[in-house]
Amino acid sequence: MDNITKLNLLFDCYGSLLTENQRNVFKMHYFNDLSLGEIAEITGITRQGVYDALRRSQEMLINFEENLGMVxxxxxxxxxxxxxxxxxxxxxxxxxxxxxxxxxxxxxxxxxxxxxxxx
CATH class of the missing domain: 1.20.5 (Single alpha-helices involved in coiled-coils or other helix-helix interfaces)
Known part of the structure; x- marks a missing residue:
């Protein structure tokens, strides 16, 4: 299974445990295929802020799965x-x-x- 598919499964299972901002950024990037720059423009945060939100979201989703194993x-x-x-x-x-x-x-x-x- 590729990384994006795995992240989408993790999001389906644990997405509600992320902050609203993390969920929105994740959806824009992985579901709507928007670039970091596009997301930054829409949300009014920096590209670095978008990158950090995505990275933290991914880490949290992976951590939830390592601890709970639902997926x-x-x-x-x-x-x-x-x-x-x-x-x-x-x-x-x-x-x-x-x-x-x-x-x-x-x-x-x-x-x-x-x-x-x-x-």
């Missing part, structure tokens, strides 16, 4: 849920018709877990 846990669960769905697809042809409805309920529940993780 690592989420990625592991997502991988395991995808594996479960693959196994369910493999066994579908052998499911007795009497259990077809229950099988479909299980598939729906597992698929729902995968969707909830992305919200």
């Amino acid at each position: 690592k846990r989420y990625l592991k669960q997502e991988k395991e849920i995808k594996h479960i769905l693959e196994v369910l697809k493999e066994i579908e042809p052998g499911v007795d018709s009497a259990f077809k409805e229950k099988y479909e309920d299980i598939c729906d529940c597992v698929y729902s877990l995968l969707q909830e993780g992305g919200e």
